[in-house]
Amino acid sequence: MLRKFTILLTLLLSLPVLANSIPNMASGKLAGRVIDADTKEPLIGANVIVVGTTLGSATDVNGDYFILNVAPGTYSIKASYIGYRDFTIENIRVYADLTSEVNFELRSSSIETQEIVVQAIRPLINKNSTNSNTLIKSEDIENLPVRGVNSIVSQQAGVVNQGGNIYVRGSRSDAVAFYVDGVLVTDALFGGNSSSIITNSIEEIQFQAGGYSAEFGGATGGIVSTITKSGTDRYNISLEAITDNFVSPTSDRKFLGGYSYGYSEYVATISGPIIPNDKTFKFFLAGSNIFQRSPIRYWEGANFVNLTDPSLGSRADTFSIVYPAGYIVNAATQSWRLQGNISADFKPFIFKVGGTYYQYYSRDGVGIAELLAEKRAGISEGYTATGNFKITHLLSSNAYYDLNFVYYSDYDVNMDPDFKHNVKSYGDSLDNAAIGYTLLRDGSDLARYRAFNSTFAKPSETQAFYQKIRQQSLGGNIDLTYQIGKEHEFKTGGEFKYWTIRRYAFGSASLLANYARENPDAPYTQWYRRVDNYGYDLVGNQTDEEGLYRPKHPIFAAYYIQDKMEFNDLVFNLGFRLDYIKTDSKVFKDPTNIQFDEEGIVDPDELVEVDPTVQVSPRLGFSFNLTDVTKFHAQYGKFIQQTRLRDIYQGWVVASDNIKGGYAIQAPVGFGLKPERTTSYEIGFTQQVGENFAFDVTAFYKDIKDQVQIRFVYADPSSQHGSYYAFTNGDFATTKGFELRLDLRRTERLSATLDYTFSDARGTGSTSSTGFRALWQSPTATPFLPQQISPLDFNQTHRGSINADYRFGEDDGPAWLSNTGLNLLFTFNSGHNFTKVEGYGNGRIPLETLNESTTPWNFQIDARLDKSFKLGPLDFNIYLWVINILNTKNVTDVFIQTGTTNNGYLASDEGAGIVQSYRETYGEAVAQKYIDVYNTVNNDNANIYGTPRQIRLGLKLEY
Secondary structure (H helix, E strand, O other): HHHHHHHHHHHHHOOOOOOOOOOOOOOOOEEEEEEEEEOEEOOOOEEEEOOOOEEEOOOOOOOOOEEEEOEEEEEEEEOOOOOOOOOEEOOOOOOOOOOEEEEEEOOOOOOOOOEEEEEEEOOOOOOOOOOOEEEEEHHHHHHHHOHHHHHHHHOOOOOOEEEOOOOOOOOHHHHHEEEEOOOOOOOOOOOOOOOOOOHHHHEEEEEEEEOOOOOOOOOEEEEEEEEEEOOOOOOOOEEEEEEOOOOHHHHOOEEOEEOOOEEEEEEEEEEEEOOOOOOOOEEEEEEEEEEEOOOOOOOOOOOEEOOOHHHHHOOOOOOOEEHHHHOOOOOOOEEEEEEEEEEEEOOEEEEEEEEEEEEEEEEOOOOOHHHHHHOOOOEEEEEEEEEEEEEEEEEEOOOOEEEEEEEEEEEEEEOOOEEEEHHHOOOOOHHHHHHHOOEEEOOOOOOOOOOEEEOOOOOOOOOOOEEEEEEEEEEEEEEEEEEEEEEEEEEEEEEEEEEEEEEEEEEHHHHHHHHOOOOOOOOOHHHHHOOOEEEEEOOOEOOOOOOOOOOOEEEEEEEEEEEEEEEEOOOEEEEEEEEEOOOOEEEOOOOOOOOOOOOOEEEEEEEOOOEEEEEEEEEEEEEEEEOOOEEEEEEEEEEEOOHHHHHHOOOOHHHHHHHHHHHOOOOEOOOOOOEEEEEEEEEEEEEEEHHHHHEEEEEEEEEEEEEEEEEEEEEOOOOOOOOOOEEEEEEEEEEEEEEEEEEEEEOOEEEEEEEEEEEEEEOOOOOOOOOHHHHOOOOOOOOOOOOOEEEEOOOOOEEEEEEEEEOOOOOOOOOHOEEEEEEEEEEEEEEOOEEOOOOOOHHHHEEEOOOOOOOEEEEEEEEEEEEEEOOOOOOEEEEEEEOOOOOOOOOOOOOOOOEEEOHHHHHHHHHHHHOOOOOOOOOOOOHHHHHHHHHHHHHHOOOOOOOOEEEEEEEEEOO
């Protein structure tokens, strides 16, 4: 044993390791004591097992035991001792990376020999947690009126969901890491969650808002880890269907005050032993299909028949725009998901192989002004696949190691529905004519229809751009857990991930044909000078050749060591993490005087490799249990994360064109960007009140440095180029606040939770491009750019959710209410910050200090009413799911000119003058038509509201 441990520890200490960590979060620990119920003396050598598994342990001389490597889930724990009655405690919940305490008091069997079985009561306080750690169980997820990982996490304290992005405690959206069964599924280029997990397959979601221990890295904001279900001892099959198809989405009709969006979801799961009655091999498999006819948003549509503008005289067009309400045209989406795992228990070795697959297809839809070109709405499609193979070796009852190999692949493409990957045809007039579309000339669409100062696309107008992105990674991790005595849980491990990233983006693809025809003898680099490509050549073929078009191969590695010391009333978690980040990027030898080759591309000799970043980060957490119902906890840590890789990766062709052209580029690229660094502090207090209620108050403070910002790089007077835009490190932020959680364990049929966050997130920039307008429209040759601290765009001072579940059990209450439940979710926030301006277009002027104003408060109630019943061997659950039950039209954004849902143009001097001119020349009816057209195009259908009411019916059956 000692020899094995020495060899393994040596291997760990010499392992190259990774910053985008793949933490070993797939197991928890059971611990407790077995004593005599009468004498309270410890029982030495008592057996404690996890029923239905091969896991177990024996108590030591103090009656203490622990069981390592327990997969998250709900179990029955059984204790037995010669001369005593067996004692089983059911409904014990085990969480990933935490210790669940289970104590036994055994009674003598001299009088009775029957086993004692009791139901465990869910603990309200976890004494072993030292940071803000939220655990959402599968049984809680099942009753919620929301589905999907992002939607579930958005209800937790510390989280802001704004514009579909998740922000944690004031960090930017790319500072959150997402894991599925230990595989990192964060979009490396742009940030955010690239996976889509079937809700029915989730065993547990663990959300850490900050202060996580040394084994976690790759994120400075928060970590969202989803653990999927595993195989069971008995076969279990479930089928579920959800729909809102009560009326046709295209009919312009409502059902109970809400539109149908053509939503349908079908889910199937199956699990059990591969060989009947055998516990060695188990499997879990889930699949789903989701179809939705239209995005879900408030949409008023348009109804203009034979629209014509008399002010245009003989140049006036006559056309119709009839757009249905509640329905975005040609914007259907469909997705398929498949995920599963197989485990094999050959103690002392345990093997588990698993994977996920997500594929989608969607049309991009069209707005009011593009309705007539709806057939040319773009296509978006792609897939995400993950795989992992895990080996667990149980060295002894108190030591084991995990060896995990992981694979990740993501591919996304946006393209024209007709020409698809044939980019050269996008703007080719002959190729378009061959399929029935007329262009003005190569690279130019026909002039738009005009009416009342608005323009409308003709049917042939190109709507799509071309982009494809492929991200792949291979990696692995090895983690050792060694329990030293009762108090010390020692962990150490290393991780490694190697990426291959490719991108081909041509925003102006329709112009390619024009470039080629006007300059037939020009080099390809001139035709494709606006292509952003790496890992693909200029025409879009995948390439691995060395040179300026090679793919990017960043490497992230890490090593950690930590000791979790669990004493009776005190828990310390002390660790250190070493991060290694190699971005595979280059910088200029002299960024003020860049040399180019004969084709106008950056001379490779002008570039040098960026050195890797290495940082050691300490992490310290502790919890102090004053009593069984009172706990203090605190956490301190330093964190490092490479910002989204889009900010440091750009094809050299378009980068060269940007630098030489002196263009005002809002999203340029950064050369040699350093990782973002965060120092985090939190302190909290947890108190249980009575038997069924507890609350936790946690205060937090974060200091964030080296965030990305946009700046000028000033050119040397002798250079071949002018000054140019580039990303650099420089923004910083400080966020502080507190979180309040209330937890009511089910009492008299009611259980409830409250999550509330008060936060003050301030910094010098909300995104990497925040300072663009100050640079672009600076009144001086050298822009004045003070580092001004102000509220961030995504700052929401108050945000919270209240979830209440009222449920009748089996044979509880009137017969017709047996197994009936109602779940209500009330969410609220105080709005986000913005800056009021004067004027429209590029000439607008701020009227106040940055982000001084705030959008209105938002309130929403969602509900799920369900009824369960049995028919023979089948369990049925039928439910009504209503989103935004009150159909509250929440204002999620405003026009910055007015701070309202109307941009105010028609009330401005310019707008009012135009209306009056129409009124005086053509009469009131024509003036009103101008107002109607303007409001329809610019105000009435603006995407500035929350989700409207949706009514869905679901049916689930289990065997």
